[in-house]
Amino acid sequence: EAGLRLVTVDLRWWDTHVKGFESLKLGFLDRWDMAYTALIDDLETRGLLDTTMVLAWGEFGRTPKVNGNAGRDHYPNVFSAAMAGGGIKGGTVVGASDEKGAFPKSNPKKPQDVLATIYRHLGIDTHAEYLNNGRPVPVLPSGQPIEELFG
Numbered sequence: 001e002a003g004l005r006l007v008t009v010d011l012r013w014w015d016t017h018v019k020g021f022e023s024l025k026l027g028f029l030d031r032w033d034m035a036y037t038a039l040i041d042d043l044e045t046r047g048l049l050d051t052t053m054v055l056a057w058g059e060f061g062r063t064p065k066v067n068g069n070a071g072r073d074h075y076p077n078v079f080s081a082a083m084a085g086g087g088i089k090g091g092t093v094v095g096a097s098d099e100k101g102a103f104p105k106s107n108p109k110k111p112q113d114v115l116a117t118i119y120r121h122l123g124i125d126t127h128a129e130y131l132n133n134g135r136p137v138p139v140l141p142s143g144q145p146i147e148e149l150f151g
Helices: 020-045 111-122
Strands: 053-057 080-087 104-106 128-133 136-137
Touching: 020 053, 020 080, 053 111
Parallel strands: none
Antiparallel strands: 053 080, 128 136
């Protein structure tokens, strides 16, 4: 409502290398569920959800196998993101992993595609280049908006 273009909210307990299931059950999942739901409900009640994109996303996935400390480590091959508002078509699932959650099975997306989707919402031209010491630097070197998410 104050006209901000971007806000980041951080909710701890994501780091689940040790006792991951215990950490999620006792410290994170209930708080996460309440906070995320409350944010979506509040934005919808205030009439802001259509113009506000909400993204729940980490910078990597988690290993499909549990480690020796009852947790899961960083894993770059598969990740999940939850997106709402900002023109996103609710209930849309894009892509799938294999039965073990180890590798993409269909319609794989890269983190740069998620960034391109966010940039599209913010009105940022992903093909633009800016000069840095006289050399052109692309806003986003790769990635395309995930069109399946939009109505």
